[in-house]
Amino acid sequence: MPRIPAQPSPMAQPRSFVWTRRVVLTLLLIFVLVPVYVMLSSSLKNLQDVQGSFRWIPSGLTVKPYVDIWKTIPLAHYFMNSLIVSVSATLFSVAVAIFASYGVSRYRFPGRRLFTVTVLSTQMFPGILFLLPLYLIFVNIGNSTGITLNGSRLGLIITYLTFSLPFSIWMLVGYFDSIPRDLDEAAKVDGCGPMGALFRVVVPAAVPGIVAVCVYAFMTAWGEVLFASVMTNESTRTLAVGLREYATQNDVYWNQVMAASLVVSVPVVAGFLLLQRYLVAGLTAGAVK
């Protein structure tokens, strides 16, 4: 976190500025934290507390919701599915992005600009536009070749890894560009091929950027709802679909839902906050270009 150099103001700040800052930031802090507080406090309430009128202070604290939720819905099962899908999508996405970014950053070739523009522009497509055709394609691939993509984790992994690809490539190209070319030239003089230069010089120097890309790719896959809701079945259901389904029922144990939401959020939020300076640095590197 302290990586960002704070700028001491060249002149004393007037009171109006300091007060504006205090008031605005306090209001924002409340806005941001109220849902977090609701999630945390409700997850520790007993059932009566969440079935009556809302209470700021729980009448008693209990960890029972954290125990019960695993039985109310197959949470462990969803968790495993989400974990397998997200980790695989992240690893493949980062590997593919490293190769592509190296190509874009280190070589000048016809079609280079077309590639970057095409990949980035896929970001703006509405998901709903290619959801229907992709679903049909997956169903038909399954029918004609026997490779089940619809309803399988594999289909979801392939889909998710392309979601984080454009941003990952964009960010890594910025990172690779900032690594002096002389370094890989030196490695090539020492007898490394282009791949040797990539893995011995460029990748080790770009670790912060790669970490940031991993975080981003994992978050993207972990939180996706739309494609998961169409492309999974009972046995491959992810957390996003499973929790949403339970939470929109009529009779919901809100304390258990809040407990589950907290459990699925903690790994991502903790990882993000620990590594946020890499992500911010990566964003900055990308923005400089």
Place this chain on the structure above:
Amino acid sequence: MTATAPPRSASEAGPDSGKSAGRGRLRPRIPQRLRNIALPYLLLLPALALELLIHIVPMVFGILISFKSLTLFYIRHWSSAPWAGFDNYKIAVKIHQPIGQALLHSFWVTIAFTVLSVGLSWLIGTAAAILMQDTFRGRALLRAIFLVPYALPVYAAVITWTFMFQQNTGLVNHVLHDQLHVTSDKPFWLIGGNSFWALVIVSVWKSWPFAFLALMAGLQNIPRELYEAAAMDGAGVWQQIRKITMPSLRPVNQVLVLVLFLWTFNDFNTPYVMFGQSAPHQADLISIHIYQSSFITWNFGSGSAMSVLLLLFLLLVTAVYLLITSRRRGDADA
């Protein structure tokens, strides 16, 4: 996660990392020149293949099936579905017929939602980034807290908001009715007109941290000398913000506003987690609307036609936006 890369590379690079003559002996057929030309394309190949499979081919395919009358009956052999010409499009744009009318309504709801959400997210993000440009006690902690909504999985955040908006057991009605006595009874937030505002609030809560993050990164690139020079000339903090900070952020803002617009306009997750498959009429966002008209009625042809119309609209908006903002930027530079 990244630790796997270096060891693998070491073993991979092992055999051919010797003399280049040795490599030449291994692959004598391919001349060095050709290999040099092919290499960048090979590096891009996996990314390109995946983008083609998941994005480009389905998009072309989607345009194709928007001209077919593809119903549940034809799903397993879509190629035998009868051609429909422009029928799907005609139905979608007939604004006096029920289907066209509903689509147009959904379009306007989405426009209002997007303008409000993007405007507010940008405003809050800008204010927070500027107010936190200088050091003060607790700045790093505050920044970490502000990023929490961005880091939370969308569904976990939206489910929590759904709980807060419950009519009888939610926090919002407890505060408004029981504590502040603003409302005479407990209103519904997830059905009826209020659902639109509930959606806007959740969307702003989720998206402003991204604006904040991008703008903080943008602020890093403003040279300090600019502020020092302005301070020498006697410009106060507010003037510095107006004269230096805001103009310097313009390139970041150009991209940021566009990205926020596209994300918000296409947002499916928020309404889907909040309302399930049937969104209230007043909060019927376009992506939910298309999803419903495709997967509930299993009419993929007309769903695709609506998607294509949506894409055309987004392309148009993006092109016009880039044209206008780039020209203005050019003027400012000149």
